[in-house]
Amino acid sequence: MDWPVLLEAAEAAARATTGRGRVADYIPALATADPEAFGMAVATVEGELHGVGDWQRPFSVQSVSKLFSLALAVAYGGDTLWQGVGREPSGNPFNSLVQLETEHGIPRNPFINAGALVVTDRLHTMTGDASGAVREFLRRESGNPLLDTDPVVAASEAEHGHRNAALAHFIASHGNLENPVETVLEHYYAHCAVATSCRDLVLAGSFLARYGVRADGTRLMSRSETKRINAVLLTCGTYDAAGEFAFRVGLPGKSGVGGGILAILPGRAAVCAWGPRLDQAGNSVAAVAALDTLTTLSGCSVF
Amino acid sequence: MDWPVLLEAAEAAARATTGRGRVADYIPALATADPEAFGMAVATVEGELHGVGDWQRPFSVQSVSKLFSLALAVAYGGDTLWQGVGREPSGNPFNSLVQLETEHGIPRNPFINAGALVVTDRLHTMTGDASGAVREFLRRESGNPLLDTDPVVAASEAEHGHRNAALAHFIASHGNLENPVETVLEHYYAHCAVATSCRDLVLAGSFLARYGVRADGTRLMSRSETKRINAVLLTCGTYDAAGEFAFRVGLPGKSGVGGGILAILPGRAAVCAWGPRLDQAGNSVAAVAALDTLTTLSGCSVF
Amino acid sequence: MDWPVLLEAAEAAARATTGRGRVADYIPALATADPEAFGMAVATVEGELHGVGDWQRPFSVQSVSKLFSLALAVAYGGDTLWQGVGREPSGNPFNSLVQLETEHGIPRNPFINAGALVVTDRLHTMTGDASGAVREFLRRESGNPLLDTDPVVAASEAEHGHRNAALAHFIASHGNLENPVETVLEHYYAHCAVATSCRDLVLAGSFLARYGVRADGTRLMSRSETKRINAVLLTCGTYDAAGEFAFRVGLPGKSGVGGGILAILPGRAAVCAWGPRLDQAGNSVAAVAALDTLTTLSGCSVF
Amino acid sequence: MDWPVLLEAAEAAARATTGRGRVADYIPALATADPEAFGMAVATVEGELHGVGDWQRPFSVQSVSKLFSLALAVAYGGDTLWQGVGREPSGNPFNSLVQLETEHGIPRNPFINAGALVVTDRLHTMTGDASGAVREFLRRESGNPLLDTDPVVAASEAEHGHRNAALAHFIASHGNLENPVETVLEHYYAHCAVATSCRDLVLAGSFLARYGVRADGTRLMSRSETKRINAVLLTCGTYDAAGEFAFRVGLPGKSGVGGGILAILPGRAAVCAWGPRLDQAGNSVAAVAALDTLTTLSGCSVF
Incomplete structure (x- = not known):
């Protein structure tokens, strides 16, 4: 696989989307992102690392962090996690309350906001510091000791977080949170507000391409x-837009409203593309185009 | 890959599910199936064919036929199909009317009943005989000229078909059918009522493992x-239970309430397992266990 | 009560709505109605009859006929009707399928389309001719022997009736129809397509103002x-828009997309206003304004 | 009207419901209510006051207080209230989140929990002390200066209030709260936790029977x-169970999970019945039976 050539072609496809989609503006701290920024990186299981464009420029990880909180919760706690969160596509907007209403406070999957709150809650129970655990994992795997939560973004999320607070209270009303609502929200905001780059994310996500093995050669999970995590990523x-992403790209992947998408080629590589303009479903227009190509x-x- | 050994282990896992799940009984013609029947077959891209148990015994193909009607509609009509049917998981019971209500008569995907009615409608427009086209394809690929619609099953479906008639009229009320409701229903029932076997299905489904090439070496699709069809199958x-099936089995596959599941290993093989007892989602308990193993x-x- | 003065004031309010709302156009036969036509009539329990404007001009009764089919089904069959249809507001668009889906084929109330189909079905079982029974009742009470179904409207409803056919099949799939779907639809269309006038309707509806006594002094119901029927009309x-109508007008009433609204002042009078322009909920803009005044x-x- | 005889008959009907229904137990402070307690009172516009059974025994007013917060919000603020809350029946469980999701944070009506939170919010903006305003009104109209919030009940509501907190945050996320979530919840719990009796409630509710005139002869509203408030009460x-209550009882009324129902006979009287056992919809079995009789x-x- 000639990665530099492929990345170049992918970048060209991403650049061709100029002007399409809108930068997330539900919190002020995200609205200032450069709409035409674009970066892409790949890390192979053989240890190659390639990048194009703004691949080392930090952006807000947002929901891509849910991949890591899920992986740690599974690694530390095993199958018990699945008693409190499902693994079916939701078929509804990502922060919807409707299914919680009809499904007794068990979120459909770990990647909708409700499900990520439950995952954060369980990880907090196991580690005593859910956001710290995610941050620490990202630092170790990426070899970037400076990687950290952006406090402005975290504060902005909290300030505009009535919807997530509603979700958390609703889940708590069904007895599906082990920690106080305020604690869960705080750690959720903290791990979603980490500033990271395509470079950091492909290194940190490589354990999924390596079938569970960490950067230092030790095993995180079987x-x-x-x-199974790749399966949940794909569906x-x-x-x-999971169906659409599978249809066009055909890889397990996790997107965030910061514009990043981290995708896995099992047994081969981790790839991350980033561009702040989002489509209606909340996925980066440029990153989807790049991965499709x-x-x-x-x-x-x-x- | 030592397929005979793998099939044996899979059969043992399937047999261990004895007594779990229930044979479909919404139409009398299905309710008489032997609950403990089990068969499994594999056809590799190299041309090997293996089977265990009742792998040559006919059963009602039911929704597995939707894979073939979709493939033919895509092969003959290309991307226009997707204007009338989506490709996202539904997140609701498979024959639900709710999403049609809120999504203007465009079914979520081609595998829920509503979506399969639209696919049948389009295939009928293109071929003049939707069920005949499916039957002919199954015969040619499987090399089984006797493969045919079971008229008792088809009549039974029609007689108990108020729900599908409701779906079809509802889709028609949104202007999303090109043929009369009665015609679409007749051809839908006819292709779902084909009697087939694991043997027939792995041969007929092999074009997906061969990346689009028919049994005779000609190309059906790119x-x-x-x-893309594999992606829709997986999601x-x-x-x-698509999320659960991806989580446990990790293959694109299509199930039917007759108890069959046809799954694809892209580039390698087609596999089909069959057992009439169904879980709550409508998937064969024995077939899922066998494919999981x-x-x-x-x-x-x-x- | 000086009815002529009140009717004059009501007409003035109705005329002031000129240009607001839209004539129903889901079937061609309704779309040709004169948008600025307006009539209003009142029939008191003492036998007075007053009218203004086009109060003797025929229009399509549409859903106002559901009041009469319900009354006859209750008069002939008593409380058993309520096993197949509820009496709660639906909280959803009037021809919605959603609640049928979650409530096992029992329509929420007798005035949404689904409920009216069940009422028509039961009335047909009891009389052998549901639409004939409604027509006969309307003729006798109004003293208008020429009152009849408009065959053009009935045929037009049937031709554009995929949605009602979907509802009927869906109800039948839950075992909640006693007669064939086609029969129920035919009689439903026939009683909704009766051509009638404000004059006819206030006379025919007066039994509700007279606490159950027919025009000839005999008792139809207790x-x-x-x-109870008035209660269902109000809610x-x-x-x-039942809440809104209660809030503004404060009377039990039944509206139709032909533009008529028949309202009851228990113990005092029946009132009917008519104007073809409809608001978003499907109620006549002019008739609501007139009744409000x-x-x-x-x-x-x-x- | 011979009220004492009517009340006696109503009490007999209520007593005949012994053992049916269940005392509310979602908060401990309500679960201790005597299931067989029953009281009923009537206050006529002529000034008569009659009671039977435990008509002077205090119980938790719960949602009946929503009638008073609504009336005060309308009296002080007029029609602007209706920009933030609708007046249609909800057709869904009383504390449902679903409609908020689809209707942009505007609750369906002022009597579901979500709507009552908005009403409390607006009343707080206008008075600076929403719960105090309700308490003060109840004291003045009932002439009971000791009437007060039960602090144990209010604290218990707050402690088990994740669902109401979820509702409030959700409404706030749509920009439909003027005061902080915590403030709104505190005042909501405080006015729902008032301890009151049938006697107090018929006196306090009589302004609705007197077409807007307070106990002291001054006018609260037009x-x-x-x-209009009576219309919203009825629907x-x-x-x-608003449809069912209208069908059986036929009066505007407000129920609470404390077991009380306050009903209005416009122009004639206010009636209140109380019994702690609730039906599935949350209405008192004994009180409904008494009012029906x-x-x-x-x-x-x-x-």
């Missing part, structure tokens, strides 16, 4: 567990 | 189109 | 039954 | 406004 990782040219989707 | 092919032992999921 | 008679000036609401 | 006052015997429903 091969079977990585297969639920890109909000209500990459898998189409290389024929390397999971299908 | 590689990219097979990738939507097993009713409301097969992919766990062989490590051959797409993830 | 006082308690009229109270469910004007589609999704009438009850505000006279202080004669039920509250 | 006749038209009382008509929305008894949770999801009262209106059936007296023929005094609004229909």
Whole structure:
């Protein structure tokens, strides 16, 4: 696989989306992102690292962090997690309350906001510091000791967080939170507000391409567990457009409203693309275009 | 891959589910199926064919036929199909009317009943005989000229078909059917009532493992189109349990209430397992157990 | 009560709505109605009859006929009707399928389309001719032997009736129809397509103002039954705007997309206003304005 | 009207419901209520006051207080209230989040929990002390200076209030609260936790029977406004059973999970019945039976 050539082609496809989509503006701290920024990186299981564009420029990880909180909760706690959160696509806007209403406070999957709150809660119970655990993992795997939560973004999320507070209280009303609502929200905001780059994310996500093995060669989780996390990524990782993303790109992946998408080629590589303009479903227009081009040219989707 | 050994282990896992789940009884013609029947077959891209148990015994194909009607509609009509049917998981019971209500008569995906009615309608417009086209394709690919619609099952479906009639009229009220409701229903029932076997289905489904190439070496569709059909199978092919099936089995697959599940290992093989007892989502308990065992032992999921 | 003066004031209010709202156009036969036509009539329990404007001009009764099919089904069959249809407001668009989906084929109330289909079905079982029974009742009470179904409207409804067919099949799939779907639809369309006038309707509806007594002095139903029908009219008679209609007008009433609204002042009078322009909920803009003015000036609401 | 005889008959009907229904137990402070307690009182516009059973025994007013917060918000603020809350029946469980989701944070009506939170919020903006305003009004009208919030009940509500907190945050996320979530919740709990009796409530509610005139002869609101509040009570006052309550009882009324129901006979009287056992919809079994008997015997429903 000639990664530099593929990345170049992917970047060209991403640049061609100029002007399409809108930068997230539900919190002021995100609205200032440069709409035409674009970066992309790949880290192979053989240890190669390639990047194009703004691949080392930090952006807000947002929901991509849910991949890491889920992985740690599974690694530390195993299957008990799935008693409090499902693994089916939601078929509804990503922060919807409707299914919680009819499904007794058990969120559909760990990647909708409600599900990520439950995952954060369980990880907090196990570690005593959910956001610290995510941050520490990201630092170790990426080898970037400066990676940290952006306090302005975290504060902004909290200030505009009535919807997440509603979700958390609603889940608590069904007895599905182990920690106080305020604690869960604080750690949720903290791990979503980490500033990171394509470079950091492909390194941190490589354990999924390596079937569960960390950067230092130790095992975080079993091969079977990585297969399962990849499955949840594919069916639920890109909000209500998971079917569309599978159709076009064909890789397990997790997107965030900061504009990043981290995708996995099992057994081969982790890829991350970033561009702040989002489509209606909340996925980066440029990143989807870049990943679509990459898998189409290389024929390397999971299908 | 030692397929005979894998099939044996899968059969043992399936047999261990004895007594769990219930045979479909919404139409009398299905209720008489032997609950403990089990068969499984695999056809590799190299041309090997293996089977265990009742792998040559006919059963009612039911919704597995939706894979073939979709493939033919895509092969003959290309992307226009997607104007009338989506490709996102439904997140609701497979024959639900709710989403049609809120989404203007565009079914969520081609594998829920509403979506399969639209696919049948389009295939009928293109071929003049939707069920005949499916039947002919199944015969040619499987090399089984006797494969046919079971008229008792088809009549039974029609007689108990108020729900599908409601769906079809509802879609028609949104202007999303090109043919008369009665015609669409007749052809839908006819292709779902085909009697087939694991043997027939793995041969007929092999074009997806061969990236679009028919049994006779000619091309039915492009590689990219097979990738996309596999993606829809993975995200939507097993009713409301697509997330769970991806999580446990990790393969694109299509299930039917006759108890069959046809799954694809892209580039390698087509596998079909069959057992009439169904879980709450409508998927065969024995077939899921068998496929779970097969992919766990062989490590051959797409993830 | 000086009815002529009140009717004049009500007409003035109705005329002031010129240009607001839209004539129903879901079937061609309704779309040709004169948007600025307006009529209003009142029939008191003492036998007075007053009218203004086009009060003797025929229009399509549409859903106002549901009041009469319900009354006859209750008069002939008593409380058993309520096993197949509820009496709660629906809180959803009047022809919605959603609640049928979650409530096992029992429509919320007899005035949404689904409920009226069940009422028509039961009335047909009891009389052998549901639409004939409604027509006959309307003729006898109004003393208008020429009152009849408009065959053009009935045919037009049937032709554009995919939605009602969907509802009927859906109800049948839950076992909540006693007669064939086609029969129920035919009689439903026939009684909704009766051509009638404000004059006819106030005379035909007076039994509710007279606590159950017919025009000829015989009793159709008990006082308690009229109270109950009035209650259902008030909570469910004007589609999704029943709360708003109660708030503004404060009378039990039934509206139709032909533009008519028949309202009851228990113990005093029946009032009917008609104007073809409809608001978003499907109620006549002019008729609501006229009835609002009438009850505000006279202080004669039920509250 | 021979009120003492009517009350006696109503009490007999209520006593006959012994053992049916369940005392509310979602907060401990309510679960200790005597399930067989029953009281009933009537206050006529002529100044008569009658009672039977435990008519002077205090119970938790709960949602009946929503009638008073609504009346004060309308009296002080007029029609602007209706920009933030609707007046249609909800057709869904009384504390549902679903409609808020689809209707942009505007609760369906002022009597579901979400709507009552908005009303409390607006009343707080206008008075600076929403719960104090309700308490003060209840004291003045009932002539009971000792009437007060039960602090144990209020604290218990707050402690088990995740669902109401979720509602309030959700409404706030749509910009439909003027005061902080915590403030609104505190005042909401405080006015729902008032301890009151049938005697107090019929006196306090009599302004609605007197078309807007307070106990001291001054006017709280216009006749038209009382008509409108009565209309909302009839269509929305008894949770999801408003249709059923109108059908059986035929009076505007407001129920609470403390077991009280306050009903209005416009122009004649206010009636309150109380019994802690609730039906599935949350209305008192004994109180509904008593009111049903009262209106059936007296023929005094609004229909």
